[in-house]
Amino acid sequence: MLHHFPSALRPAIVALWAIDEAMWAAIAAASQPALAGIKLAWWREALARLDHDPAPPEPRLRAVADHIVSRGVSGSDVAGIEEGWAALLDPVPDADRVLLRGQRLFAIEARLLGVEDPLLPEAGSLFALSDAMRRRLGDFGQARRALLGDLRGRRVGRAARPVTLAARLAARDLAEPEGTPGRALALLGHRFHGRITGADYPARRE
Template structure:
């Protein structure tokens, strides 16, 4: 079981297909970065996804299940193909020989902005929560060092917590420092999700 299997239980039932579609697009780009042995080829593959996502706003999707799910579940919720394509910039930074991890965190901002749009709950602090999630996620995937960041003291409103619970797990990873990382979906991580659901803090 993965952390996301636990997190998925907190997503509103009616929005689970939309969140599944959102994270499937993000995972597609993650898989490219993780499997690319040549940066130039990885960049070409990422660019294919970026361009295909942009075209969703003006035409029918190609016979690619994740793109079709994006049309069926995300575009109807106001998340555009252009919004989804913007994830590519963050992932592309990790293909560079001297990867700029800080610049790559923009992917987390944009991912969380789309999640907040699905939840119809904009919040000024959600961008920083997304950056925190991306930092820990990159490290767990072995794509960038964990590094350090300033703690987020905001308390998130209940409607946003199905999204920001991912940042609560990231904050737990930051406190523990990785090397090695705590296994996913442990009872302790499940308890952290419940605590965030009840109280909304990340610390």
């Protein structure tokens, strides 16, 4: 998906998703939820410090400082995705908190890209819930179906589609694995018509 963004922005997009992946790794590698919570809190605090302190030697934090904070997006904004990951540590995760991860990721990308679209919050929410289910981190079927209903038939504006490709593919990945022809067609279709849901997209797969 990276090649759908302007080349000048790609280091910033890579830096953003590297932080997101680091937070996922904190959860995946921890033997107990409390340990994962400590690691997530470290990332949140370290990112927030970028707003007033030089970046430490940690390469992912330096990349955020060099490519995201330098473009006017605060480290605190990036730190905000931690709340969505932290919600997944609860015995019964709250879908309203889990979806914040996607909303904030998409908001940052849209700001970097200089675009706005009214469907971005819902698309980000769908991404977060679908991705969490794909990783087997919770059952958010009811909230996800509600979002699918809200988004069905609606189109994302062309300028914002590099951002919402992640929602289209995360949702599609619940239906079939990566690398399949249907997934590739879903990506191309979204770039062409801007729909996140469509006839090829199952209403549910829980």
